[in-house]
Amino acid sequence: MSKTKLPVKAYDNLEFLNSKEARAIRILAEFYEPLARFRKYNIVDTIVFFGSARLVSKRDAMKNLKSVKKNFKENPRKYKRELKKAETLLEMSRYYEDTVELSKRLTEWSMNLPTHEKRFIVCSGGGPGIMEAANKGAKQAGGYSVGLNISIPYEQFVNKYVKPELAFEFHYFFMRKFWFAYMAKALIVFPGGFGTMDELMEILTLRQTGKIKKKMKIIVYDEEYWRKIINFDALIEKGMIDAKDMKYFDFCNTVDEAFDKITEHFKKNYLNNNSGSL
Numbered sequence: 414m415s416k417t418k419l420p421v422k423a424y425d426n427l428e429f430l431n432s433k434e435a436r437a438i439r440i441l442a443e444f445y446e447p448l449a450r451f452r453k454y455n456i457v458d459t460i461v462f463f464g465s466a467r468l469v470s471k472r473d474a475m476k477n478l479k480s481v482k483k484n485f486k487e488n489p490r491k492y493k494r495e496l497k498k499a500e501t502l503l504e505m506s507r508y509y510e511d512t513v514e515l516s517k518r519l520t521e522w523s524m525n526l527p528t529h530e531k532r533f534i535v536c537s538g539g540g541p542g543i544m545e546a547a548n549k550g551a552k553q554a555g556g557y558s559v560g561l562n563i564s565i566p567y568e569q570f571v572n573k574y575v576k577p578e579l580a581f582e583f584h585y586f587f588m589r590k591f592w593f594a595y596m597a598k599a600l601i602v603f604p605g606g607f608g609t610m611d612e613l614m615e616i617l618t619l620r621q622t623g624k625i626k627k628k629m630k631i632i633v634y635d636e637e638y639w640r641k642i643i644n645f646d647a648l649i650e651k652g653m654i655d656a657k658d659m660k661y662f663d664f665c666n667t668v669d670e671a672f673d674k675i676t677e678h679f680k681k682n683y684l685n686n687n688s689g690s691l
C-alpha cells in the first residue's frame with residue numbers, strides 16, 4: 414500500500430517563496446540571515462567603504478594603457494577616445510591604491526584592539542573597483558572583511574578577497590543599504606558615480622534628519638574631486654542646505670589624514686570608559 418504524498422510545507426515551497434505574495438518574507442530573510450551571520454562571527458561594527466566599481470589597480474591600469482597605446486599607433490583616429498579613457502583610468506587608479514592602503518592600516522589597527530569581538534571590520538559592496546580594493550587591503554592585513562553584494566542586470570560578482578562566510582548577496586537595495594548604515598561606525602566615500610552619490614546622500618540625509626543618532630564619522634575622500642562633482646557652496650548659497658550641514662562629514666586628501674581622523678573618532682567615542690568601552 415503506497416503512502417499518501419504529503420503537501421509541500423509553505424517554507425519549502427519555492428514557487429510561493431519567489432512569488433509577490435511572499436515578498437515580505439524575502440525582505441525579512443535579508444534582515445535575519447545577515448544578522449545571524451554577523452552574530453555567529455562576532456562582528457560588532459564596521460567601517461564602510463563606498464566608491465566607484467569602475468576603478469582598477471595601478472598595475473591593471475598601466476597594462477590597459479599599454480594595450481591601448483599599441484592600438485592607437487596602428488589607428489590613431491579610431492583609438493583616440495580610448496587612449497584618453499585609458500590615461501584617465503591610470504590617473505584615477507591612485508584611489509584604488511589609497512583604498513587598499515587605508516583598509517590595510519585600519520584593519521591592522523582594529524586587530525590590535527584588546528577584545529575578542531571583531532570591531533570596526535572593513536565592509537564594502539563586495540564587487541570590483543573601490544569595493545575590491547577595500548576587501549583586498551583587509552586581506553593583506555590578515556583580517557576579516559565583509560562584502561554586501563547586490564544582484565543587478567549586469568552581473569556583479571563578489572570579489573575574491575571576501576571570505577565566503579562574510580559574502581552576502583542581496584536582492585533589495587534598501588536592505589543592503591540598511592546593513593551598510595546599521596553596522597557602520599565610520600563611512601569613507603571615495604570618488605564614484607551615481608551609486609556612490611546615492612549612498613553618500615542617503616547617509617547624509619539620515620544624519621541631517623536625526624534618523625542616524627550614533628556618532629558616525631563620514632570621510633569624503635579627495636576634496637578637489639568632490640567639490641567638482643557637487644557644488645556644496647552653491648547649495649548653501651541657494652539655501653538648499655545650511656552651512657552647518659557641512660559638519661556632518663570631513664574632507665580628507667591623504668591616507669594618513671583619513672586614518673588619523675577615523676581612529677581618533679573611535680578612541681574618543683567608542684573606546685573609552687564613558688561609551689561602552691572594550
